[in-house]
Amino acid sequence: MSTKLQWISDELNNLKQQGLYNNIRTIGSPQGAWLVVDGKRVLNFCSNNYLGLANDPRLRDAAKKAIDEFGAGPAAVRSIAGTLTLHRELEARLAEFKGAEATIAFQSGFASNLGAISALVGKDDVIFSDELNHASIIDGARLSGARIVRYAHNDANALEDTIKKESRDAYRRALIISDGVFSMDGDIAPLPDLVAVAERHDIMLMIDDAHGEGVLGRGGRGIVDHFKMHGRVDIEIGTLSKAFGVVGGYVAGKKEIVEWLNQRGRPFLFSSALTAADTAACIAGVDILESSTELVDKLWDNARYFKSEMKRLGFDTGKSETPITPVMLGDAPLAQKFSRALFDDGVFGMAIGYPTVPQGKARIRVMISAAHARVDLGKGLETFAKVGKELGVIK
C-alpha cells in the first residue's frame, strides 16, 4: 500500500493535538447579527460585516438588477472581454470616495495585494514590511521576488533604522508596506510617521486599508482620511469584502500606478473579472456610505460600549483602537474550549491561534458590527461573563 500521503494525516493529527485544528462551521443563513451555524441560531461575533451591508436590501436589489442586465458570469478576464461599464463605474466611485486619483478593481483584497506588489517591485528591489502584515501582503511580496526586510511592528524608528542598514544603492526600487489596521489586534499603523520616513528616503509607501475603510475616517473613508494624509500614500489596497459587505478588492493611487496595474496586474490579466452582481452591489455600498455616516457612527457606538463593558468584567482586550476586539486567552486549547462553551450558549466567537497569531497569544476575536442591537451586545457580554467565570479567566 502506498504511504506517500501518510504525512498529511500525521500533520492533521498534530494540529488537533496542539489545539490548532480549524473547525470550520457552515452557515445556513444570510450574514447579520444572528446566524444559523451548523443548524443552530447563534449571535454572530465572527464576521467582517462591519456595517451590516452584506444582507442590506439595497445591495441585494442592485445585485439582482445587474444580473438581469448583464447576466451571471463575466466570461472573461478583464483585459480581453471582461471589463464592464459597471467595473469602470465602481472604480470611479471608489476613487472619489477615497479621495484618490484612480482605482483598479480586482477579484479580492488578496488578489489586489498579489497583483499590486508583484507589479511594483521585482528581483532587483527591496520591500520593507511590518512584521505583522497580512498573509496576502507576505505572499505578494514573495511572489515579487524582491528582497523582503521585516521591521518591528508599528515602529517607524525601527523602519528607518532598517532602511539605513540596507544599502539603498544596492537596489533599483524600494517599497514600504504596512496594514492600516491590524486585523488580529485592532491597532492602527502610525501613518504620519510612516509617511515621513517614506518621504525622507524617497521610497514608495503602500498601505492595506482592508480593516480601515468603512471604519476609520469621515464616513468610513479609511486610514488616509483618518490621518488627513491625502496624496501622501502612494498605493492603498482596499477590500470590498469587509465593511462593503460583498467581495472584491481594489488598488487606489495615482493615475500612472493604476494605468500600470491595468497593464501588469497579474490577477487582472489572468483571472476572470468580478461578477456584475458583486460589482453593482459594491456601487450600492458606496452610495450608502456617501449618503450618511449613520452606520459608521453606530459601529463605533457599539464598539465603545462592548469594549468598555468587557474591560469592566475583567477581560484583557489587548491594544485594540478599532471595533476589532481581541479577548486575550493565551493558550490555544483554552481559546478553543472557550469558543466551544460560547457556542453551546448561543454565541459564535471564533478561537484564533497560531499561525494566524503568535504562539501563546491565542484569543477569541470579537468582531463588532453596526448590525448588532444593544440587546445583542448584552447577550454577548452576559455569555462571556458566564463562560469566563466557568473557565477561570475572570473572577
Ligand SMILES: *Cc1c(COP(=O)(O)O)cnc(C)c1O
Ligand atoms: C482580509 C484582508 C485581506 C484580504 O481581503 P479579501 O478581500 O478577503 O481577499 C487583505 N489584507 C488585509 C489586511 C486583510 O485584513
